[in-house]
């Protein structure tokens with residue numbers, strides 16, 4: 138199983154608790170998801186490569202940092218959009234690629250339906266965004282598509298994960314870094330994470 142980076146910051150756990158709460162409204166759900174996304178992305182970029190630059194302050198010239206590589210955000214449609222909305226303002230020059238994958242409700246198998254990937258993937262730090270890592274089928278499918286398009290440095294940011302999803306990723310894509318706020322105990326008979334937070338896309342978009 139991949140050893141994920143589990144973000145245990147108190148604010149992360151407070152936002153996660155409100156996301157889990159059954160009666161959190163759609164607006165509140167989006168707000169907490171965005172705040173948690175900021176925290177997860179900050180942790181996910183802790184080791185981001187930077188390039189030295191010189192900067193002129195009003196007083197003197199001094200050393201500074203710039204992005205060493207392009208940053209590409211890849212929300213898995215739909216629920217990943219809820220994370221992207223908060224993360225893009227932190228890296229406003231990032232490229233945004235989209236991967237559309239819907240889980241078949243009967244089989245829980247991923248059904249890819251859309252992909253728009255940029256040419257810069259090979260040289261980029263790629264952040265795959267999806268609130269839920271359940272069976273891992275969707276994440277594995279997205280990573281496969283990203284690697285086929287040239288990506289080599291991929292970090293998955295997810296709010297809630299579980300052992301099954303982490304094991305699936307470890308088996309197919311052991312090089313992917315996973316940053317998450319929680320590793321829940323497992324899945325129910327419908328392949329929903331338990332305790333989880335329910336259907337992230339439905340709760341985020343009110344459907």
Ligand code: PRP
Pocket residue numbers: 213214215216217238239240241245247267268269270271272273274275276302328336337338339
């Ligand atoms: C959810 C979630 C992940 C996937 C996780 O998306 O956002 O993409 O399920 O499950 P898995 O690890 O078993 O593949 P869903 O397919 O429900 O689509 P949505 O984002 O449009 O709600």
Ligand code: URA
Pocket residue numbers: 269271328329330331333334335336337338
């Ligand atoms: N997709 C979700 O949105 N939630 C789960 O628990 C599993 C898959």
